[in-house]
Amino acid sequence: MLLSGGLDSLVAAKLLLDQGIELEGLNFTSPFCTCGGAAGGCAAATRSAKQLGIPLKIVAKGMDYLQIVEHPKHERGRALNPCIDCRIYALKKAKEYCKEVDADFIATGEVAGQRPMSQTRYKLQLIEKEAGLDGLVVRPLSAKLLPPTIPEQKGLVDREKLLAVGGRGRKTQMELAKKNNYGYDCPAGGCLLTEREYSRKLVDLFEHKPYSLRDVLLLRIGRHYRLNEKAKVVLGRNEAENALLQKMTGDNALLEPDFPAPTALVTRKASRALGEAAWLVLKHAKKKGRLLCEGKEIIPVEPPSCKRL
Ligand code: SF4
Numbered sequence: 001m002l003l004s005g006g007l008d009s010l011v012a013a014k015l016l017l018d019q020g021i022e023l024e025g026l027n028f029t030s031p032f033c034t035c036g037g038a039a040g041g042c043a044a045a046t047r048s049a050k051q052l053g054i055p056l057k058i059v060a061k062g063m064d065y066l067q068i069v070e071h072p073k074h075e076r077g078r079a080l081n082p083c084i085d086c087r088i089y090a091l092k093k094a095k096e097y098c099k100e101v102d103a104d105f106i107a108t109g110e111v112a113g114q115r116p117m118s119q120t121r122y123k124l125q126l127i128e129k130e131a132g133l134d135g136l137v138v139r140p141l142s143a144k145l146l147p148p149t150i151p152e153q154k155g156l157v158d159r160e161k162l163l164a165v166g167g168r169g170r171k172t173q174m175e176l177a178k179k180n181n182y183g184y185d186c187p188a189g190g191c192l193l194t195e196r197e198y199s200r201k202l203v204d205l206f207e208h209k210p211y212s213l214r215d216v217l218l219l220r221i222g223r224h225y226r227l228n229e230k231a232k233v234v235l236g237r238n239e240a241e242n243a244l245l246q247k248m249t250g251d252n253a254l255l256e257p258d259f260p261a262p263t264a265l266v267t268r269k270a271s272r273a274l275g276e277a278a279w280l281v282l283k284h285a286k287k288k289g290r291l292l293c294e295g296k297e298i299i300p301v302e303p304p305s306c307k308r309l
Contacts (some may be wrong), residue, residue, distance in 0.1 A: 002094060002108045003027050003056060005044025006143060007184045009109030013052050016107055019158055022105070025049045026097060028090050030061040031216040032129040044185045048077065051182050059093055063213065069179030069193065070206050075117075075166040080199035081191060083118040083219040084127060091131035105136050106150040112138035112142040113166045121146060192220070192299045201309045208232070214250055214253075218265070221245065224309040225280060230271040232309075233280055255298060257281060259289030266293075 001013045001027035013023055027045035049056035058269055062173065072082030078269060094106045112121050124146065128137045135150040143152070143162035152159040165172045177184060192198040201219045205211045221241050222234040236242035242263035245252060255264040255277050262284050267276040278291045279300040291298045 001025050001054070002090060002106065003045045003048050004109065005042045005048055005185070006109065007109060007170060007173050008114075010048045010051070010182055010184055011173050011180075012109035012140040013048075013054065013175065014180055014182075015162060016138070016157070017052060017054070023052070023054045024101065024103070025052070025056040026094055026221055027056060028061055028093070029058060029059045030065060030193040031220070032211065034192055044239065046103055047183070047185070051091060051180075054157070058095065059097075061089070065089060065211075066216065069202075077117050077194060079194050079196045080109060080202055081117075081193035081203055083115070087118050088105065088130045091128060091137065092134055095131060098152050104156055105149070106133060106219075107138040107140060109140045109141060111165055111167070112139070112145045138162075197210045204232075204309050205216055214248060218248055221248070222262075222285075226301050226307045226309055227273060227276050228305070229274070231266065231268040231270070233267075233273075233277040234265040235280060235284055236264075237262070247291075253277075253293050255281060255291050255293050257285065257289055257291050259287050261285030261287070261289065261291075269293075271298075272301065274298045276303035276306070279303060280306065 001009065001016070001023045001186055002010045003013065005027065014122060016023055023213060024145045025045065025048070027042050030043050046056060069080060069082055072085040074084035075081065076082050085168060098106060110119055110124060112119060113126060118127065124139070128134055138149050138151055138157055139146060140162045141239050143159055144164035145166050151157045160278055162182050163172065198219065201224050205215055205219065208229065209224060215273065218234060221244050222236050227233060240242050245263050245265045253266040253269045253274060255266060255274060257263070264277045264281050266273055275298060278298045279302050281291060282300055283290065
């Protein structure tokens with residue numbers, strides 16, 4: 001059962017459990033999840049699995065997923081979100097896991113017609129076909145609106161006990177959750193790839209290779225500026241972000257003010273880039289003071305060009 005941590009997969013799983021079907025939850029995390037945290041596992045999915053009383057396996061989408069985000073085969077949504085390719089990726093991973101645990105089929109909380117890009121009946125079929133799972137994906141909420149799947153034909157799943165929910169409304173799902181006393185934090189899940197502002201920063205990263213998973217995670221924090229082909233600066237917007245930048249410095253340079261001002265992470269240790277970053281910090285500070293990098297004072301230099309991402 002692909003368990004997103006949202007409402008739909010929670011109640012869809014319950015419909016199968018009520019038939020006595022044994023389930024295991026599979027949750028995918030990525031640096032783009034806004035529902036329960038980035039690569040550290042999805043708190044909402046963990047809560048769903050607990051309420052359902054089923055085991056949960058969390059799979060972190062890695063660099064292979066980033067390749068897909070950068071070069072999707074199918075169209076994107078309103079921002080960088082490659083929803084069709086993303087669903088195909090998840091189903092392919094689920095298929096591999098099915099082999100490992102000898103599972104009979106995959107189920108999802110998808111609802112026909114809920115999302116115009118990836119959940120029209122045609123798209124649902126296209127996605128399972130491209131994942132090599134033709135007829136093997138059960139969607140309990142919309143099953144009666146879709147052709148019978150192989151598990152239904154084989155009698156592993158009783159189609160009569162599944163639903164015919166379609167469209168964007170979530171009334172039926174909410175009623176089912178209420179009836180079972182289920183709580184849910186994230187009705188529809190959340191994905192940064194659907195946000196244009198975030199997508200701009202990601203495109204910049206794609207244009208400046210190589211990049212790492214840490215670089216992608218950094219996009220969630222602070223104000224980002226591109227100084228030149230090689231150097232980028234991230235300024236913390238508050239104390240919490242300043243502390244996070246300290247933790248995520250890695251091989252980058254960290255510019256720390258000895259007065260109330262943003263901390264800056266700089267992707268290049270060259271003194272010119274550090275000076276330009278110091279200038280940016282001062283632009284965002286109400287007071288003046290010293291800026292230090294590895295104990296050395298950095299002298300601010302106005303950058304010839306600086307683009308806010
Ligand atoms: S919104 Fe994001 S997580 Fe959801 S299918 Fe689209 S790309 Fe994947």
